[in-house]
Amino acid sequence: MIELEGVSRTYERAEGAPVQALRDVSLRVDGGELLAVMGPSGSGKSTLLNVLGLLDVPSAGRYRLDGEDVTGLGPDAQARLRSRRVGFVFQSFRLLPRASALENVELPLLYAERPAPRRRARTLLEELGLGDRLHHRPAELSGGQQQRVAIARALMNAPGLVLADEPTGNLDAAAAAEVLAIFRRLVGSGTTVVLVTHDPAVAAHCPRVVRLERGRVAWDGPSARLRAAGLAAGAAPEVHP
Numbered sequence: 001m002i003e004l005e006g007v008s009r010t011y012e013r014a015e016g017a018p019v020q021a022l023r024d025v026s027l028r029v030d031g032g033e034l035l036a037v038m039g040p041s042g043s044g045k046s047t048l049l050n051v052l053g054l055l056d057v058p059s060a061g062r063y064r065l066d067g068e069d070v071t072g073l074g075p076d077a078q079a080r081l082r083s084r085r086v087g088f089v090f091q092s093f094r095l096l097p098r099a100s101a102l103e104n105v106e107l108p109l110l111y112a113e114r115p116a117p118r119r120r121a122r123t124l125l126e127e128l129g130l131g132d133r134l135h136h137r138p139a140e141l142s143g144g145q146q147q148r149v150a151i152a153r154a155l156m157n158a159p160g161l162v163l164a165d166e167p168t169g170n171l172d173a174a175a176a177a178e179v180l181a182i183f184r185r186l187v188g189s190g191t192t193v194v195l196v197t198h199d200p201a202v203a204a205h206c207p208r209v210v211r212l213e214r215g216r217v218a219w220d221g222p223s224a225r226l227r228a229a230g231l232a233a234g235a236a237p238e239v240h241p
Contacts, residue, residue: 003028005059006164009047023215029194034187036203039212045196048212052194053163054078082102083111087154091166093146095138100123101149102134108156124152125220126142127139128182144175151182162186164195168202180205191197
């Protein structure tokens, strides 16, 4: 699904030395994997997610998505691929405040070359337990419900890859467990999920963890071994599939 070979990303500055956010990162993620990306602030987590989501272009190295080299694509080609293959979930939900849950989920229809039928939005919300909240606005929903709306929106065009940036950061333990259970079900159906988290309790529910430090991959392996190595700690919330 994802193949990075020697990817680096350097940002030039008007004053001062360039900032190297990623340094020679090589990474492979198979279809149907649930991967957590961890690391301290400034380690390159967000830059990695932006590269994977075709929101940023590597300064060096190669990125293949589903076997296709997407490294040097221009903005229009990137946008087309994003609309077909990638779904995004954010910590802050990013829902339109004046739109209903159903209208927020239907939003990707405006940008997709081959839009899904409108009934898919209703079906997704119902599958995520929000069948009785279709016409509620974000302010009328709990944090966990808003995140489920955001997940439904990310799934609207049936992407093979879902990228989640701190998806449980604004949620309590119960709502976080619900969101993690949704991701696990997605992976069970063949979707690849890559999530950035600072929370070792969340990472513990991902079979594999990549830890970044100063733009480099410092760890890539099972979450249980990461915890045993002392690089992460914390009790995991109970998650029911």
